[in-house]
Amino acid sequence: xxxxIISIFPEYFAPLDVxxxxxxxxxxxLDIRVHQLxxxxxxxxxxxxxxxYGGGPGMVMKPEPWSEAIDTVIGSAETPPRLxxxxxxxxxxxxxVALEYAKEPWLLFAPARYEGIDARVMAEYGARLRLDEVSIxxxxxxxxxxxxxxxVEAVGRLLPGVLGNAESVxxxxxxxxxxxxxxxxxxxxxxxxxxxxxVPPILLSGNHAAIARWRRDEALRRTAARRPELVAGLAxxxxxxxxxxxxxxxxxxxxxxxxxx
Ligand code: ADE
Numbered sequence: 001x002x003x004x005i006i007s008i009f010p011e012y013f014a015p016l017d018v019x020x021x022x023x024x025x026x027x028x029x030l031d032i033r034v035h036q037l038x039x040x041x042x043x044x045x046x047x048x049x050x051x052x053y054g055g056g057p058g059m060v061m062k063p064e065p066w067s068e069a070i071d072t073v074i075g076s077a078e079t080p081p082r083l084x085x086x087x088x089x090x091x092x093x094x095x096x097v098a099l100e101y102a103k104e105p106w107l108l109f110a111p112a113r114y115e116g117i118d119a120r121v122m123a124e125y126g127a128r129l130r131l132d133e134v135s136i137x138x139x140x141x142x143x144x145x146x147x148x149x150x151x152v153e154a155v156g157r158l159l160p161g162v163l164g165n166a167e168s169v170x171x172x173x174x175x176x177x178x179x180x181x182x183x184x185x186x187x188x189x190x191x192x193x194x195x196x197x198x199v200p201p202i203l204l205s206g207n208h209a210a211i212a213r214w215r216r217d218e219a220l221r222r223t224a225a226r227r228p229e230l231v232a233g234l235a236x237x238x239x240x241x242x243x244x245x246x247x248x249x250x251x252x253x254x255x256x257x258x259x260x261x
Contacts, residue, residue, distance in 0.1 A: 001029070001030055001031070001102075001104065001105060001106070001107070001155075001156075001159055002031045002032075002033070002081070002105065002106045002107075003030065003031065003032045003033070003106075003107050003108075003109070003152060004032075004033045004034075004035065004073045004081065004106075004107070004108045004109070005032070005033070005034045005035065005108075005109045005111070005148055005152075006035045006037050006066070006069045006070065006073065006108070006109070006110050006111075007034065007035070007036070007037060007111050007144075007145055007148075008036070008037045008038055008048055008113060009113075009143070009145055010034045010035070010036050012145040012146075012149075013032075013034045013145070013148070013149070015149060016032055016034075016149070016152060020153075020156070020157055020162060020163070021152065021153055021156045021157075021162075023162075024156055024159065024161075024162045027161065029159055029160075029161050029162055030156055030159065030162075032152070033073075035069060035073065037065050037066070037069055038065070039069070040064075040065040040066075040068035040069040040072070041065050047062070048061055048062055048065050049061050049062060049113075049114050050062050052115060056115075057115075058114055058115040059114040059115060060114060060115050060116060060117070060118055061112050061113070061114055061116065061117040061118060062118060063117070063118040063120050063121045063124075066110065066117055066118075066121045067121060067124065070083070070108070070110065070121075070125060073108060074108070074129075077106075079105070079106070080106075080128070080129045081104075081106035081107055081108040081129070082101070082104050082106070082107050082108070082129070082130045082131075082132065083108050083110060083125050083129055083130065083131045083132070084101075084107060084108065084109050084110070084131075084132050084134060084148075084151070085109075085110045085111075085112070085117065085122065085131065085132070085133045085134070085144070086109070086111050086112075086133075086134055086135070086136065086144035086147035086148060086151070087112065087116060087133050087134070087135060087144065088135050088138075088139070088140050088141070089133065089135065090132070090133035090134040090135040091132065091133065091134055091135065092134070092135055092137075093134045093135065093136045093147075093150075093151060093154075094174070095154070095172070095173075095174035095175065096174075097132075097134065098151070098154040098155050098158060099158060101151070101155045102155050102158035102159055107155070109144075109148045109151070109152075110144075111143060111144025111145045111147065111148045112143065112144050113142070113143040113144075114143075134147075134151070135147075136150050136151065157169065172184070181223075181230045181233055181234055182216075182219040182220065182223045182230070182234070183219060183222045183223045183226060183227060183230070184219060184222075185215055185217075185218030185219045185221075185222055186218060186222075188200070188203060192204065200214070202214045213242065216243070217242070217246045220243055220246045220247055220250070221246060221249075221250045224247055224250040224251075224252040225250065228252060231247065231252055232254065232255065232258045233258075235254055235258040235259050
């Protein structure tokens with residue numbers, strides 16, 4: 001997969017040289033190119049922002065450097081990239097979106113600083129290519145760069161060959177499939193007793209079916225406690241008798257509308 005990032009802080013993306021994503025780049029699985037937006041300015045101050053029309057606090061990113069940068073990166077490509085603009089006013093970035101992006105051959109990220117990018121840039125490129133304005137959560141960052149790091153890591157680990165055999169994306173929290181929409185439960189390693197805390201004995205039993213059931217119980221309990229709205233969404237997909245017992249024991253109560261199809 002090719003990933004281009006245009007930013008006024010190219011140095012912000014140094015973490016993409018490290019660990020899993022760094023390794024994927026060195027293996028040639030991920031081709032990440034970071035560009036300095038100011039390279040597409042033409043004044044001595046390399047200005048990328050200006051005051052907002054209509055007044056108000058802060059500055060707005062000028063359209064010209066962005067359009068020149070995006071046009072240069074895209075060049076004369078027959079199949080242009082998907083353009084992703086991080087913004088707190090975007091659609092939520094979820095595991096489902098990460099899986100969708102992981103299927104793309106080319107992503108172009110345009111993280112903004114200040115109050116955002118002049119909206120005409122989105123109007124222009126929204127008409128020319130697939131454009132998503134996405135938010136990584138209901139909080140406001142100082143700029144889109146950290147959001148790009150989050151998205152590149154979430155997408156990059158899904159690419160074929162990036163995770164080793166030992167790891168798997170199949171039972172991630174939020175992964176589609178059997179454990180869909182359940183949070184992952186607790187995990188343990190050696191020693192079997194640490195500061196008086198024991199590893200749950202079932203995990204040492206060698207009984208794989210019982211371990212799988214225990215893990216599901218724990219996932220249900222944790223999800224009921226931390227994300228009850230996810231459990232409400234599960235009802236339709238069919239929960240077995242034991243699931244319902246565990247949820248009842250965890251004091252989770254379904255609303256009548258959760259049970260409808
Ligand atoms: N830029 C600032 N806050 C953001 C957020 N929550 N998600 C994406 N981009 C952002």
